[in-house]
Amino acid sequence: xxxxxxxxxxxxxVASAPRPAAFWRLKGFPLIPILILVFIALVxxxxxxxxxxxxxxxxxxxxxxxxxxxxxxxxxxxxxxDHVGRDVLSRLIxxxxxxxxxxxxxxxxxxxxGTLLGILSGYLGGWADQVVMRLxxxxxxxxxxxxxxxxxxxxxxxxxxxxxxxxxxYWTRYARVIRGEVLSLKQREFxxxxxxxxCSSRTIMWRHILPNVINSxxxxxxxxxxxxxxxxxxxxxxxxxxxxxxxxWGLMMADGKKGLLVGYWWLTVFPGVCIMLMVLSANLLxxxxxxxxxxxxxxx
Amino acid sequence: MAGQTxxxxxxxxxxxxxxQGTRVVRAVDDVTISLGAGETLGIVxxxxxxxxxxxxxxxxxxxxxARIVAGRMMFxxxxxxxxxxxxxxxxxxKRIAMILQDPMASLNPLFSIGNQVAEPIRVHEGAxxxxxxxxxxxxxxxxxxxxxxxxxxxxxxxxxxxMRQRIVGAIGISCEPRLLIADEPTTSLDLTIQAQYLNxxxxxxxxxxxxxxxxxxxxxxxxxxxxxxxxxxxxRVVEQGPVSRIFNAPTHPYTKALLGSIPRMTDGGExxxxxxxxxxxxxxxxxxxxxxxxxxxxxxxxxxxxxPEFVTEPGRSARCWLAEPMALRSSAA
Numbered sequence: 036x037x038x039x040x041x042x043x044x045x046x047x048x049v050a051s052a053p054r055p056a057a058f059w060r061l062k063g064f065p066l067i068p069i070l071i072l073v074f075i076a077l078v079x080x081x082x083x084x085x086x087x088x089x090x091x092x093x094x095x096x097x098x099x100x101x102x103x104x105x106x107x108x109x110x111x112x113x114x115x116x117d118h119v120g121r122d123v124l125s126r127l128i129x130x131x132x133x134x135x136x137x138x139x140x141x142x143x144x145x146x147x148x149g150t151l152l153g154i155l156s157g158y159l160g161g162w163a164d165q166v167v168m169r170l171x172x173x174x175x176x177x178x179x180x181x182x183x184x185x186x187x188x189x190x191x192x193x194x195x196x197x198x199x200x201x202x203x204x205y206w207t208r209y210a211r212v213i214r215g216e217v218l219s220l221k222q223r224e225f226x227x228x229x230x231x232x233x234c235s236s237r238t239i240m241w242r243h244i245l246p247n248v249i250n251s252x253x254x255x256x257x258x259x260x261x262x263x264x265x266x267x268x269x270x271x272x273x274x275x276x277x278x279x280x281x282x283x284w285g286l287m288m289a290d291g292k293k294g295l296l297v298g299y300w301w302l303t304v305f306p307g308v309c310i311m312l313m314v315l316s317a318n319l320l321x322x323x324x325x326x327x328x329x330x331x332x333x334x335x
Numbered sequence: 336m337a338g339q340t341x342x343x344x345x346x347x348x349x350x351x352x353x354x355q356g357t358r359v360v361r362a363v364d365d366v367t368i369s370l371g372a373g374e375t376l377g378i379v380x381x382x383x384x385x386x387x388x389x390x391x392x393x394x395x396x397x398x399x400x401a402r403i404v405a406g407r408m409m410f411x412x413x414x415x416x417x418x419x420x421x422x423x424x425x426x427x428x429k430r431i432a433m434i435l436q437d438p439m440a441s442l443n444p445l446f447s448i449g450n451q452v453a454e455p456i457r458v459h460e461g462a463x464x465x466x467x468x469x470x471x472x473x474x475x476x477x478x479x480x481x482x483x484x485x486x487x488x489x490x491x492x493x494x495x496x497x498m499r500q501r502i503v504g505a506i507g508i509s510c511e512p513r514l515l516i517a518d519e520p521t522t523s524l525d526l527t528i529q530a531q532y533l534n535x536x537x538x539x540x541x542x543x544x545x546x547x548x549x550x551x552x553x554x555x556x557x558x559x560x561x562x563x564x565x566x567x568x569x570x571r572v573v574e575q576g577p578v579s580r581i582f583n584a585p586t587h588p589y590t591k592a593l594l595g596s597i598p599r600m601t602d603g604g605e606x607x608x609x610x611x612x613x614x615x616x617x618x619x620x621x622x623x624x625x626x627x628x629x630x631x632x633x634x635x636x637x638x639x640x641x642x643p644e645f646v647t648e649p650g651r652s653a654r655c656w657l658a659e660p661m662a663l664r665s666s667a668a
Contacts, residue, residue, distance in 0.1 A: 161399070224440035231394060231435065232455045232506065233428030242454075246445045 065323045068316035075313055079132040086125040087113075090282040093120035099294070102301050115301045117290060126282035127305055133283045134313060137198055138264045142256050144202025145263070149209020150245075150252050156210065157217025158240050167210060174207040180269055187275035194277055197270060201263050212255055216248045250328045257321030261314040268310050284310050340409075341513060341546050342393075343369035347406030349392045354400075360618045362388040362401065364570040367644065370563065372513065375540065375547040377557035377578065379593070380567030381614050386550045387436075389567070390518050393548075394433060395423045411513065429459040432512040434503055434520045441503045442491040448475070448502055449487035455509045474505040477542075478535060497528040501535060508539055515540075516548045521556065533560055554597055558582060566590050569615050569625035572644075576651030586653040586661070588632045624655070632657060 078085060093116065100116040101107050114123040156167035186200045220226055220243075229239045268285030270276030277283040284306040291302025344366055351360040362385045370376050380386050391397050393408065395415060408415040410431070415423065427433075432455075435441055442451055452474050453467035462470070468487070475483035478501040491499060500520075507515055517536070521529040537560060540547050549560055557564055557578060564582075565575040566589065574587040585591045595608040612629040621627060627637040636656055645662035646652045 224435050224437050225443040228435055228441040228503070228506065229443075229454070230396060231427060231433040232458065233424050233426070234454065234458050235424060238458065242446075243443055247443075 065316075065319045068319040071312055071316040072320065075131050075309075075316075076135060078128055079135040082128045082132050086122075086128040088122040088125040090121060090126045090129040091280045093117070093122075095120055099299055101299075114305055117287070117302050118294065121282075123287075123301060123305055126287055127284070127309055129282045130284040130287060130306065130309065133194070133277055133281060134264050134267065134310075137194065137201070137267045137277070137283075138260050138313075141198045141201035141205070141263045141267070142259050144198060145205040145259060146209055146252055146256050147206075148202060149206035150213050150248065152206070153210040153213025154217055154240050154244055154248065157214035158221060158236065158244055164214075168214070171207045171210050174204075179204050180266060183266060183270055184273065184275055187270060192270075192275050192278050194281070197267060197276055200270075201266060204266070205259060205263060208259065209252065209255060212251055213248050216251050217244055220244055220247055254321060254325045254328055257317055257324055261317040261321070264310065264314055264317070339372060340369050341372040341374075341411060343367075343407075343409045344393075345407040345409070347389075347392065347403070347408060349388055349397060349401055349403045351398075351401045358618045361570045361620065362617060363392055366406070366570075366572050368565055368572065368575065370514075370546055370548065372546055373540070373544050374563060375549060375561045376563040376565060377549045377551060377561035378565050378567060379552055379554060379557055381552065383614055383617070384567040385570040385617075386552075386567055387518055388570075390433070390516050390548070390550055393516060394427055394431060395420075396427075425459065428455040428512070429510045430512050431514045431516065432507040432510070434507050434515065434517040436519045436522060439496055439499055441506075442499055444491055447488050447490055448494070452487075452502065452505050452509060455506060459510050470509070471505075474509055475502070477508075477539070478502065478505040480505075496524065497531065500524060500528070500532055504532070504535065504539065508543060508545070511543060512545065514546045514548065516550070518550045519552075520549075521551075521553075536560070554593065566593065569620060570617055571625065571654060573626065573655065574653040576648075580648075580651060586647060586658045587626075587655045588630050588657070589626050590653075592631075 097112070097116055097120045098118055100109065100112050100120075102115045103110045103113050112122050112124070114127065116122055117126070152167050156164040183200050183204050186203065187196065190196045190200070226239060226243050229243050234242075267276060268283070268288070271283040271285030272289040274289065276285055279286065287306040288303045288310075291299065291306075294300075294302045347363060347366045348361070349363040351362055352358070364385075366389060368376070378386050378389065388397070388401065391401075392403060393415075395403075395418075397403070403416060406416070410426075415426065418426070442448075449468050449471040452471040453462075453464070456462050456467045456470055457464065472483045472487050475487055480486050480498060480501060486494075486498075491502075494502065507517075515536075520536075521532055524532060533556065536547065539545065547560070549556065551557065561578050563575065564578045565572045566581075566587065567573065568589050574581060574585065574590045581590060582594065585594055589610075592608065592610045596610065610629055615621065615625050615628070621638070622641075623636070623638045624630070624633075624641050627633050630637065634656065642654050642656045642659070644652045644654050645658040647658050647661040647663065649663075652658075
């Protein structure tokens with residue numbers, strides 16, 4: 036009988052929990068974009084408390100008031116009023132809610148569909164792979180915005196429909212990226228060990244594949260957030276997005292665009308700046324995460 | 336030592352077929368092997384001789400391009416080739432387990448050790464997670480992991496290579512399989528850990544009455560571990576029998592050459608012999624014996640006619656015309 040002395044008997048595991056402070060010292064940590072996003076999110080959550088006026092009710096008596104620092108402006112309406120006398124600041128605050136809700140849920144819908152199909156197509160291969168990938172090719176051949184307008188025209192504009200449409204338009208990017216990840220995961224020994232251990236395909240996809248592609252999905256989600264918000268704003272601008280009484284930023288720009296010629300610049304510039312800040316922040320955060328979490332995900 | 340027959344492969348052939356069906360690679364060709372309960376079989380051969388394909392065939396996990404074209408595969412009295420995919424899945428991990436070529440990478444980095452060791456138990460026995468967890472601790476103890484109670488909730492990156500290896504062994508035996516197939520389980524380990532791991536496998540085998548199939552190209556491991564030996568060349572078993580008999584008196588020139596290429600303590604300063612030439616292209620085998628072009632004892636008959644399997648003594652056979660005079664009978668009719 037041979038006695039084995041385990042070589043590790045003497046090894047003392049040194050528990051080194053990462054200190055929270057270390058996170059902030061990470062190279063290139065996008066502090067400002069995160070603060071902006073957190074700020075917008077907080078504004079969206081507490082819109083009811085923060086907004087000085089009801090965003091949907093105006094008064095024709097106080098139309099086209101400029102921001103407070105311009106002549107004719109007053110501190111009662113800090114950022115002025117629009118063509119029906121609604122407070123621009125209140126509309127921006129409520130608009131944050133629309134952008135956040137639509138942006139995040141649409142990304143979740145797209146991510147859900149895309150991740151599911153990507154895993155199925157990558158793991159099962161064969162005809163499932165063929166079907167999903169040909170579908171993705173076809174989808175990618177359609178211009179996203181035109182396709183979204185087309186769908187919106189069919190089902191009619193509403194917030195829920197916009198979310199579903201954006202999800203349906205943008206799932207293909209997920210499917211592509213996730214499928215690629217799955218193809219390489221499939222070759223990893225722990226997946227093969229699970230097969231050899233008699234796990235069903237469903238167990239393997241759920242337990243071994245999904246947790247390992249979540250990283251990429253999160254990175255992609257932050258990058259997609261910007262794209263989705265711009266598309267939502269574009270749809271609203273074109274009149275097939277969030278229906279009018281709701282204060283969406285894109286819609287505010289559309290309403291204000293005629294005013295540009297006569298100098299009512301605040302109607303378009305403020306929502307435009309909001310969209311830009313939010314999209315830029317989301318993209319900067321996404322870029323940072325991409326490099327941080329997954330050096331292989333270089334394009335897109 | 337040999338109990339009743341556990342696994343018997345009868346004239347098993349698995350071929351890779353190209354998409355147009357024009358090229359056929361005979362990766363496993365007419366293999367007949369039997370293994371008793373609790374026995375250890377070593378399968379040796381060069382790279383590309385069909386060892387791994389044979390292991391995958393036994394698990395019925397061949398890639399889509401390959402198919403099993405002929406033969407029977409009897410395991411505990413059932414023909415595994417007749418089972419549905421779902422029935423086969425219940426055999427894998429439960430009655431036949433396998434350890435892969437690179438156990439270092441066989442653990443999912445995202446789950447704790449206990450979770451992964453318990454996985455086959457949950458999958459096959461539907462055990463509640465708490466009992467499965469307790470079993471996992473027992474299993475870690477049986478593969479000699481120090482302080483299993485704390486190790487069980489740690490993650491793979493916190494383990495050394497040798498420990499991960501033993502954990503993979505624990506996963507292999509978690510459902511008390513009857514047969515464990517180890518496909519070059521020690522190639523990625525250094526020598527001291529190799530020896531430990533082999534001892535561990537042998538102890539586990541003894542404790543659990545496992546049959547072991549060892550796929551390797553290391554004849555030293557075969558000498559240390561195995562009762563039976565099957566030598567593969569170009570997809571065929573060219574010689575098989577008890578290890579001691581083959582090591583003392585190899586019949587097939589290929590086996591002789593393999594044994595001649597191992598350094599021995601007793602040899603003086605003689606040069607090691609190498610086998611001339613290359614292994615044949617499996618999709619374009621020569622007409623006669625596949626080893627004929629490299630064989631030192633080749634005859635004209637070898638180049639024309641492939642030798643059948645000659646049984647030279649009970650439990651021992653060789654595919655070589657040289658064995659014909661010693662043959663009791665030819666097993667290939």
